[in-house]
Amino acid sequence: MKKPQDLKPDTLSLHAGQRPDKEHGARATPIYQSSSFVFEDTESAAGIFNVERTGHVYSRITNPTNAVLEERISALEGAIGSIATSSGQAALHLAIATIVDTGQHVVASNCLYGGSHNLLEYTLPRFGIETSFVDFRDLDAVKDAIKGNTRLVFGETLGNPGLDVMDIQQISDLAHDNGIPLLVDSTFTTPHLMKPINYGADLIFHSATKFLSGHGVVIGGLLVDSGNFIWDQNDNFPQLSKPYKGFHDMVFTEEFGPAAFINRARKEGARDFGACMSPHTAFLILQGVETLGLRMDRHVLATREIVNFLSQHKAVSSVSYPELESHPDHELAKKILPNGCGAVFTFELKGGKKAGQNFIENLNIFSHLANVGDSKSLVIHPSSTTHHRMDEDALKKAGISEGTVRLSVGLEDIEDLKDDLDTGLRSALKTS
Amino acid sequence: MHIFSGTRGLQGDTNPIVFIHGTGMDHTVWTLFARYFLRHGRDVISVDLPGHGKSKGPLLDSIESLSSNLLNYLDSRNINKFSVVGHSMGSLIALEAASTQPERVNSLVMIGTALPMAVSDALLDLAKRNDPGAIDILTFMGYSNNARIGNNKNPGMWMTEGTRRLMQRSSKDVIFKDLMACSNYVDGLEKAKNVSANTLLILGENDYLTPRHRAKDLINNFKSVRVKEIKNSGHTLMVENPNLVLDYLSEIL
Numbered sequence: 001m002k003k004p005q006d007l008k009p010d011t012l013s014l015h016a017g018q019r020p021d022k023e024h025g026a027r028a029t030p031i032y033q034s035s036s037f038v039f040e041d042t043e044s045a046a047g048i049f050n051v052e053r054t055g056h057v058y059s060r061i062t063n064p065t066n067a068v069l070e071e072r073i074s075a076l077e078g079a080i081g082s083i084a085t086s087s088g089q090a091a092l093h094l095a096i097a098t099i100v101d102t103g104q105h106v107v108a109s110n111c112l113y114g115g116s117h118n119l120l121e122y123t124l125p126r127f128g129i130e131t132s133f134v135d136f137r138d139l140d141a142v143k144d145a146i147k148g149n150t151r152l153v154f155g156e157t158l159g160n161p162g163l164d165v166m167d168i169q170q171i172s173d174l175a176h177d178n179g180i181p182l183l184v185d186s187t188f189t190t191p192h193l194m195k196p197i198n199y200g201a202d203l204i205f206h207s208a209t210k211f212l213s214g215h216g217v218v219i220g221g222l223l224v225d226s227g228n229f230i231w232d233q234n235d236n237f238p239q240l241s242k243p244y245k246g247f248h249d250m251v252f253t254e255e256f257g258p259a260a261f262i263n264r265a266r267k268e269g270a271r272d273f274g275a276c277m278s279p280h281t282a283f284l285i286l287q288g289v290e291t292l293g294l295r296m297d298r299h300v301l302a303t304r305e306i307v308n309f310l311s312q313h314k315a316v317s318s319v320s321y322p323e324l325e326s327h328p329d330h331e332l333a334k335k336i337l338p339n340g341c342g343a344v345f346t347f348e349l350k351g352g353k354k355a356g357q358n359f360i361e362n363l364n365i366f367s368h369l370a371n372v373g374d375s376k377s378l379v380i381h382p383s384s385t386t387h388h389r390m391d392e393d394a395l396k397k398a399g400i401s402e403g404t405v406r407l408s409v410g411l412e413d414i415e416d417l418k419d420d421l422d423t424g425l426r427s428a429l430k431t432s
Numbered sequence: 433m434h435i436f437s438g439t440r441g442l443q444g445d446t447n448p449i450v451f452i453h454g455t456g457m458d459h460t461v462w463t464l465f466a467r468y469f470l471r472h473g474r475d476v477i478s479v480d481l482p483g484h485g486k487s488k489g490p491l492l493d494s495i496e497s498l499s500s501n502l503l504n505y506l507d508s509r510n511i512n513k514f515s516v517v518g519h520s521m522g523s524l525i526a527l528e529a530a531s532t533q534p535e536r537v538n539s540l541v542m543i544g545t546a547l548p549m550a551v552s553d554a555l556l557d558l559a560k561r562n563d564p565g566a567i568d569i570l571t572f573m574g575y576s577n578n579a580r581i582g583n584n585k586n587p588g589m590w591m592t593e594g595t596r597r598l599m600q601r602s603s604k605d606v607i608f609k610d611l612m613a614c615s616n617y618v619d620g621l622e623k624a625k626n627v628s629a630n631t632l633l634i635l636g637e638n639d640y641l642t643p644r645h646r647a648k649d650l651i652n653n654f655k656s657v658r659v660k661e662i663k664n665s666g667h668t669l670m671v672e673n674p675n676l677v678l679d680y681l682s683e684i685l
Contacts, residue, residue: 003565003568004569004571006580016582017584017590019583051463051467052468052678053675054464054584054585054586054674055585062587066587066588067584070588074589075582075593079593082588226597227593228597228600243439248439254460255460255467256463257485
């Protein structure tokens, strides 16, 4: 029997979640810039509020433009549903706050984006949620870190900034053996390079500000639910498996089955925390998602050339990119990231901090700023910026030194980028 | 048998509504509709068929035995009369119940249905081997071309993956036994003649699993029947067009 052919990612990037507008025939997704939506009548209003009818009420909870983005990312990830949030940080917070309570615990990779590290290390303890940071390459350490009150394991597909490749299958197996889910930050890889759900991730989040958008004009996030985790397999998640007073004693696992998590996150987290995405932002992210495959392929192509260029440059002591045999996760990357390891990587300059400063200050095309995943090429010095709150020991564990420079390779002409880097590197050499 | 009856439970409604899911599904496919009738004071019995969802086995492999099991359960709850709504395989179970005990069934609603409900040998073979390809085919054919692109009425949810995930939760052999039950139910057309309940069929214009033209003989065999066809929709009507399905249900129930 012929295998059914689901739509391919490049088609989904352009179409998923949207049909031409029935009122005016608009082919592009309209921006429904409206805080609220008129009910047909009092009965249907009551029906929507009571989750009998589908429809939009208030844009903090759902919005038709946001819904297209949510559906499109769900389609690309092979997930059952998503929630668009005001930022990637908001998506991470929504994931944690939905299933982790005071007195409970998270096991996280020690190679996280600085913002995620801040939330887990400094802010969530104020609310009684503690995190153990572990080297995810050390599976025994991950196993040992999981305690009776651990409710979530969390890491990044490609750790920041050393590009540690997470062995999602192994880590998810460990989490599942302990009856808890795995949350994965897939910002650096996007569904074009890897679908974490295929390797056992239960929840995913994206900073949509980065590659999903590509244009660098908005801040946004997405929380994605695979629908795979069985939330009532144990008593770890009463938020989902026991009556919720905040919604007429609804038991989410009983009423929504595989969609329990995403429904609770929307009906509680989106409603009460309110970190929603603007419909205009959703529209702009959709413009980026339309060309995701094309852009990611070009990002990877350019990155490979630049990695090769830097590897041979006399001002550079080392380059960290998983496609290089010297990277500790090279074999794993070949297996789970065959289409490329993204466009963000680090390298070490000879000459330390001063060389780093000279390098950055003499670049003309690469922009010095705290972001990645833009179509424009970007550069930053992590130890003095994104990771400046980490002490020396934590920096070392995250693979960051004073000479570490992070690049996010954009879509400019590759020769222009190499020339620009060469100019910076020559200045750095003069320092050393 | 595990049932969903809301937080209010059963309160002695003289015409409770029994919802029966289809192949590899469970009671959660009826959540929106169950919530509507519960709010309007009706008793709802949304079942997990044996071996499905939270109901324990053993799996039953004929529509007749599934119907008989359901009727026995209703007896055990002292429910004499009821209305029944079924989707796909569930619609056949509903028909069987309304045919064998017509005096007990006030209204019968069959959604996404056809008779005979033939299943190809190739699909049965995949299901027999518990090959995930069977779920892929059922998911793919369970939706209209339109729905495969999305634009879900339920914001932010990707329809096909939701259905796939529910079926993936099925225990071993569930899909095969369900499909066999559908395929072997050959007396349904005759049984339709015994039905005395108010009967409604809700069909999808682009249903590839149970194409609407295959419901023609069934329609002709009922003494009286209403038919609602939903445009641009496939087999999984409760997901593709939930509000319209609810409108039709609320008219007859």
